[in-house]
Amino acid sequence: MQLFDNVWMLKGMCNTYLTYDGYLIDSGTKADKILQFANSHNITIKEIMITHAHPDHIVDLKRLKDLTNAEIIAHEFDARVIEGKLPHYKIVGRLISSIMRQEKVKVDVTVKEGEKIGDIFILHTPGHTPGSVTYIYKNIAFTGDAVIEKKGNPSLSNSIFSWDRKMEKKSLLVLSAYKLDYLLPGHGNTISSEQFKKFVQEIN
Ligand SMILES: [Zn+2]
Numbered sequence: 493m494q495l496f497d498n499v500w501m502l503k504g505m506c507n508t509y510l511t512y513d514g515y516l517i518d519s520g521t522k523a524d525k526i527l528q529f530a531n532s533h534n535i536t537i538k539e540i541m542i543t544h545a546h547p548d549h550i551v552d553l554k555r556l557k558d559l560t561n562a563e564i565i566a567h568e569f570d571a572r573v574i575e576g577k578l579p580h581y582k583i584v585g586r587l588i589s590s591i592m593r594q595e596k597v598k599v600d601v602t603v604k605e606g607e608k609i610g611d612i613f614i615l616h617t618p619g620h621t622p623g624s625v626t627y628i629y630k631n632i633a634f635t636g637d638a639v640i641e642k643k644g645n646p647s648l649s650n651s652i653f654s655w656d657r658k659m660e661k662k663s664l665l666v667l668s669a670y671k672l673d674y675l676l677p678g679h680g681n682t683i684s685s686e687q688f689k690k691f692v693q694e695i696n
Pocket residue numbers: 544546620637649653
């Protein structure tokens with residue numbers, strides 16, 4: 493589904509986003525479908541930007557890497573989980589990743605707060621996981637599960653998946669200071685900047 497002139501959303505177990513210039517946000521669970529879509533739009537996937545290391549966002553990462561040889565980008569904290577050097581931070585993540593048979597994969601570039609990958613600015617928004625990242629691209633923020641959308645409203649994800657709820661809320665306060673038009677979450681539909689700011693005030 494085309495969201496804007498330059499961004500498409502592909503729904504799987506989580507939302508995956510593809511920009512016209514080859515940034516893929518999260519690999520999700522449908523590598524073959526993503527590649528097929530990119531090919532049919534003449535887009536070469538050059539960077540796979542992982543928002544965080546939860547299985548629903550990375551389960552097909554190894555396969556997508558093999559298919560595209562694109563660079564894998566993730567925050568240094570969650571990169572350790574993706575590479576299998578650390579277990580998932582919460583038991584539920586460990587269970588799901590073993591059920592989904594998530595494969596380890598090497599992260600090519602680890603990033604931290606304030607860095608840039610091409611046109612994408614890295615904002616560290618920890619809380620959902622320690623290495624949760626929001627990728628800011630032009631007037632859009634790809635938030636992963638730092639904020640999601642449910643029944644027409646912004647929402648925090650279920651607390652069983654959350655690593656540190658207090659930090660999650662604080663990160664959103666930081667994010668709300670950025671000048672954005674839209675937030676594209678890891679689950680649900682697009683969130684407007686006004687909706688988001690209202691939500692952040694309510695939870696903080
Ligand atoms: Zn998550």
